[in-house]
Amino acid sequence: xxxLQACAEIYPLLKTGGLADVAGALPAAxxxxxxxxxxxxxxxxxxxxxxxxxAQVAEWVTPFDPAPVRLLYGSLAGCDCSGYVIDAPQFxxxxxxxxxxAEQRAYPDNHRRFxxxxxxxxxxxxxxxxxxxxxxxxxxDWHAALAPAYLHAAGQRVGRRLAASVFTVHNLAYQGLFAxxxxxxxxLPDSYFAVHGLEFHGQLSFMKGGLYxxxxxxxxxxxxxxxxxxxxxxxxxxxxLRDRAASLSGVLNGxxxxxxxxxxxxxxxxxxxxxxxxxxxxxxxxxQAELGLAEDADAPLFCVVSRLAEQKGxxxxxxxxxxxxxxxxxFALLGSGDAGMxxxxxxxxxxxxxxxxVKIGYDEAFAHRLIAGSDLILVPxxxxxxxxxxxxxxxYGTVPLVRRVGGLADTVVDTTLETLDSDATGFVFDDxxxxxxxxxxRRAIALWRRPGKKRADWQxxxxxxxxxxxxxALAAEQYMGVYGQALT
Numbered sequence: 001x002x003x004l005q006a007c008a009e010i011y012p013l014l015k016t017g018g019l020a021d022v023a024g025a026l027p028a029a030x031x032x033x034x035x036x037x038x039x040x041x042x043x044x045x046x047x048x049x050x051x052x053x054x055a056q057v058a059e060w061v062t063p064f065d066p067a068p069v070r071l072l073y074g075s076l077a078g079c080d081c082s083g084y085v086i087d088a089p090q091f092x093x094x095x096x097x098x099x100x101x102a103e104q105r106a107y108p109d110n111h112r113r114f115x116x117x118x119x120x121x122x123x124x125x126x127x128x129x130x131x132x133x134x135x136x137x138x139x140x141d142w143h144a145a146l147a148p149a150y151l152h153a154a155g156q157r158v159g160r161r162l163a164a165s166v167f168t169v170h171n172l173a174y175q176g177l178f179a180x181x182x183x184x185x186x187x188l189p190d191s192y193f194a195v196h197g198l199e200f201h202g203q204l205s206f207m208k209g210g211l212y213x214x215x216x217x218x219x220x221x222x223x224x225x226x227x228x229x230x231x232x233x234x235x236x237x238x239x240x241l242r243d244r245a246a247s248l249s250g251v252l253n254g255x256x257x258x259x260x261x262x263x264x265x266x267x268x269x270x271x272x273x274x275x276x277x278x279x280x281x282x283x284x285x286x287x288q289a290e291l292g293l294a295e296d297a298d299a300p301l302f303c304v305v306s307r308l309a310e311q312k313g314x315x316x317x318x319x320x321x322x323x324x325x326x327x328x329x330x331f332a333l334l335g336s337g338d339a340g341m342x343x344x345x346x347x348x349x350x351x352x353x354x355x356x357x358v359k360i361g362y363d364e365a366f367a368h369r370l371i372a373g374s375d376l377i378l379v380p381x382x383x384x385x386x387x388x389x390x391x392x393x394x395x396y397g398t399v400p401l402v403r404r405v406g407g408l409a410d411t412v413v414d415t416t417l418e419t420l421d422s423d424a425t426g427f428v429f430d431d432x433x434x435x436x437x438x439x440x441x442r443r444a445i446a447l448w449r450r451p452g453k454k455r456a457d458w459q460x461x462x463x464x465x466x467x468x469x470x471x472x473a474l475a476a477e478q479y480m481g482v483y484g485q486a487l488t
Contacts, residue, residue, distance in 0.1 A: 001483060003030060004134035004163075005083075006040045006121040008098060008114070008143035011259075012078040013050040015364070016098065017307070018253070018388045019141055019170050022220070025256040026479070027081040029472035033480045038132070039076065039083035040121055040144075042113070043092045050077040051085050057129050062119065063187035064112040065090050071120065071128065084129075086120055111178040114206065115186050118146030122154055125163035136483045138166045142176030145210030146186070149198065152213045153189055164486035166479075167214035168251075169207070171385050172228050172235045173311065176206030201236065211240055215486040217248045218479070220386035221407030225250030233383050249482055252410055253386040254472035255395055260368075262396045262466075267368035272397075274466035277459065280372065280397055287373030291357035293330050299355075300448045301330045302441075303374035303398070305367050305389050308337030308345070313380035313403065318344050319434045320441055325355045327445045332357040334370055374398050375458075376444060380429075380437050384408050390426070394465035399458075400426035401440055411470065415447060420457060425465040 009015060011024035027037040041047050054074035062069050070087040086092070091113040096102045099110065107113065120128075121137050121144065139147040148165035155161045183193045183204050193199050198209040211217060219225050225248055227233040229241045241248060262280070263273040269286040272279025281297065288295045302324055306312045317333075318341070324331050333345055342360050349358040359366060371377060377393035379402040386407030390400040394411070402408040413419060414428035429440040450457055 001035045001480070002132065002135045003035050003037045003483065004040055004121055004124055004137045005037060005140070006117060006137060006144035006147050007140040008042060008117065009044075010039055010041060010047070010076065010079055012364075013076060014044055014046045014098060018386070021256065021259075021388055022170070022253055023140060024079055025254065025259075025472045026476065027079070027083075029254070029476035030479065031081075032473060033476045035480065035483075037081065038134075039079070039081060040117070040124065041076075041083060041085050042098070042117055043072075043085045043087040043089075044098050045093055047076075047085055048087065050079075051075070052077055054085070057084065062088075062116060064116050064119070064185065069116070073129070084120075084124070086116060088116060091116060110176075111182045111204070111206075112185055114143045114176065115146050117144050118148075119150050119187065121147040122150035122162070125151055126154060134163050136164045136166060136486060138168065138479075138483075139210060139214070140168050141170045142174055142206040142210070145176060145206040146188075147210075148214035149188060149192060149209040149212075153192065156189075164216075164483065165214045166216045166218060166482055166486050167210035169211070169217070169219040169228070169385070172207065172219075172233065172237065173383070175200075175208070175235065175237075178204045178206075180204055208237060208240065211237060211244065215247070216482050217241075217244055218251050218482055219248070220251065220253050221410045222250035222252065223409045224383075224385045224406040227383070227406060249478070251475050251478045251482070252407060252470070253388060253391070254475045255388070255391045255470050257471060260392050260395050262372055265368055265372065267365045268372040269369065274397065274463045277397060277462065283369070283373040284375070287332070287369055288330070290369070291332055292353055293332070293357055294354040296330075299328055299330045300376060300445055301332065301374045302376045302378055302401075303331070303370050304333045304335060304378050305370060306333075306335045306379075308335045308341040310338070311382050313382055313432065313437070314338075314341055316380050316432070316434050316437045317378060318348065320438045321348055321356060323438045323441050324445075325352055327442070329441075329445060330355050330357075332359075332370060332374065334359045334361075334363065334367055336360050336362060371396050371398050375448070376401050376427075379403070379408055380432075381405060381408065382432050387411070391470045394425060394468055394470070397462035397466050399444070399461050399465065401444055402426060402428055403432060403437075404428045404430050415443070415461060420460070423464070424461060425468065426461065
């Protein structure tokens with residue numbers, strides 16, 4: 001089975017969030033299931049820089065700009081796969097980020113920049129590359145969401161389906177919404193701008209296009225697949241998702257063992273595994289020294305690796321820092337986003353430098369050191385389609401403390417007297433509130449302080465989480481099932 005994976009970023013060449021981790025790990029896992037997988041990516045500078053031995057597949061003028069566009073094919077450095085890259089300097093070679101400029105203003109032509117991604121995916125299903133044509137086009141998130149629409153339109157023109165389409169929602173809250181007048185720039189039939197199409201409350205919605213036209217739909221956890229069919233998390237698209245419920249599956253994301261494995265991780269100061277945790281204790285001491293925290297093995301160290309956004313519940317974390325530090329705990333954060341939150345976390349670190357440390361920005365190597373050296377990882381999200389940091393925490397013996405929502409609910413089992421000796425792996429709370437988060441933190445610290453040789457109960461949680469397998473092989477097997485359904 002030939003699968004084209006259309007996405008906007010891929011680890012390690014370009015990463016702004018979990019989408020890149022998925023895009024980077026899934027091709028190799030699918031190959032293990034017998035699929036021939038090729039990513040299709042925009043030619044952002046870091047992606048072009050990572051394309052080795054590129055060969056030109058095609059050069060032509062697209063409907064989106066008079067300047068010619070080239071399609072290149074080559075090996076993607078560090079990705080363990082080869083793929084296609086759209087070399088369109090007029091759209092992708094910019095000084096800012098992939099989606100917005102240096103001032104975080106979305107590029108005004110994003111509708112054309114990412115329509116091109118979906119359009120080229122459909123062109124590949126129409127023999128653009130004479131040596132390879134996909135059986136399935138798998139589009140990820142709103143950036144590639146028009147691929148199913150272009151495929152559908154092309155199939156209508158020729159009177160047959162050109163390739164099956166699968167669309168994966170990574171976060172329904174980010175929909176690719178644009179003014180209605182931009183629809184005329186997308187080279188789609190006029191009839192596609194309708195309630196049964198891309199129109200969404202008078203606007204143009206890329207996300208809705210993917211949800212409406214794809215043969216099969218997936219999202220990144222079973223619980224989130226249920227949640228997005230309801231009012232609270234459906235983001236106005238819950239009706240459409242309920243209509244398409246029979247075509248919707250929740251496939252839980254995995255962890256790339258080649259990247260996130262404390263026994264082999266060269267980015268952490270001391271490697272360890274579930275049988276021998278001394279390396280984790282040494283990593284904690286090294287992290288405390290690096291951050292200027294009090295070097296105290298008995299202080300439970302909480303960490304956060306996240307975008308600073310209301311969705312992530314970081315305003316709740318600001319309100320419970322006193323709960324952590326008053327009980328002898330420490331806190332360390334890596335993230336960026338909301339300017340007010342950034343300032344508030346910086347102020348907290350300045351007020352208690354031996355108990356609170358903050359690093360604004362993103363640093364992949366530091367993220368590994370932070371997770372390896374911490375005792376708990378906080379993920380108190382309002383909504384969380386899957387979440388990857390709690391999975392990294394489980395893998396590294398860094399006990400997750402999460403809200404019972406989305407993929408967090410699917411991957412972390414709460415610790416109670418009843419579950420401690422059976423299946424507990426972390427701490428889970430329900431209400432999106434300061435009190436609920438603080439209560440979970442108090443429970444976690446109480447278990448940490450519980451008398452016992454070498455914190456036996458705590459190590460039981462650590463080892464159980466580390467023994468779990470959230471690998472991509474299982475996810476790939478499920479995706480292969482979805483592809484088979486899409487082809488029927």
